Amino acid sequence: MSNDKFAVFVNQSANNGKSKKKWEEIKKLVNKNLPDNTVYYEYSPPFDFAKTIKNLIGKNGTNCFIAVGGDGTLFYLLNALTQINSCRLQHIFLGAIGLGSSNDFCKINSSSLKGYKFRIGKSKFEPADLGFVTLYNGKKKQSKYFISNASIGFLSNANALFNSNDLVINFLKKRFVELAINYTAIASIFKHKNCSLSISYGSEQYTRNITNLSILKSPNVAGSFRYPSNISPNDGLFDIKLCSDQSKLELSHTLFRLYMNKFQGKKLSSFNTNQITVESDKDFFVELDGELFGASKAEFQIIPSSLNTLNFLQ
Secondary structure, rough: OOOOOOEEEOOOOOOHHHHHHHHHHHHHHHHHHHHOOOOOEEOOOOOOHHHHHHHHHHOOOOOOOEEEEHHHHHHHHHHHHHOOOOOOOHOEEEEEOOOOOOOOHHOOEEEOOOOOEEEEEEEEEEEEEEEEEEEEEEEEEEEEOHHHHHEHHHHHHHHHHOOOOOHHHHHHHHOHHHHHHHHHHHHHHHHHOOEEEEEEEEOEEEEEEEEEEEEOOOOOEEOOOOOOOOOOOOOOEEEEEEEEOHHHHHHHHHHHHHOOOOOOOOEEEEEEEEEEEEEEEEEEEEEEEEEEEOOOOOOEEEEEEEEEEEEEEO
8 A cells, every 4th residue: 555645535514514523533543544645635515626636646646535425525526536637547546434424335345433434445446337427408418427326216306305405304314314314215205206208228218107217336325225236346237227107105115125125026127238328308307426417318328447446444
């Protein structure tokens, strides 16, 4: 590790600001497990990731980047890295410490220290695929990367509710995050409406009333909800989980099974692909690693073995 240079980005606003106190609890432990020349940035959004990273790579030769916060913190760090022309992703190592609400990235290949999940160890690193999506909204077009999962339909709408100004959810988030996630799931069932989506991948093309579409590189999607999946971080494929035309009662059964790490039943399907396009006459939410974007068309593809991920500590 002596030739590696680390930068740690601590989002003090993650998890409704609770990450700041959590970081103080583990700061010394993190310092102990990283090189002495590690650079730390403690910030509250907005934060200019791109400018900071460009200086770190160009002037310091930094090659290991760690996001401290939730999946959203990691999402913005990742997308800033992809914007730097001098940044060769194949030589970059990306890690995280889960202090956010869900921390899906940190639920696999991680160490548990003081009750928090760490992915900051380089001895067991592995290359990882990235998801790349082009989003169309009217005449506007934007591209984003993600590393864990994406969703359209119920899960993305539930994510929107979780991040809204709902008084009950905001009260629970500050005290009982898991309960806030479960409450949001239940509340979202009553609000949910299926949407008509045109889906194409490979030689397949069809239009259906979709309850939820999950595009996975990690089986974890929110709190304790988890898909059964054999997807590998670097197999060059998405694992697609599709719920079609479910009633509210059927959706509640699906969520209960998902809480038990099961995905089976009528109106449910799974398949693997390295690209998929989703389109609708109406705008829909696209959730990428916990962050929401509006679109009427989304083109997803795998970028195989794009960068390296840090994993559990030795």
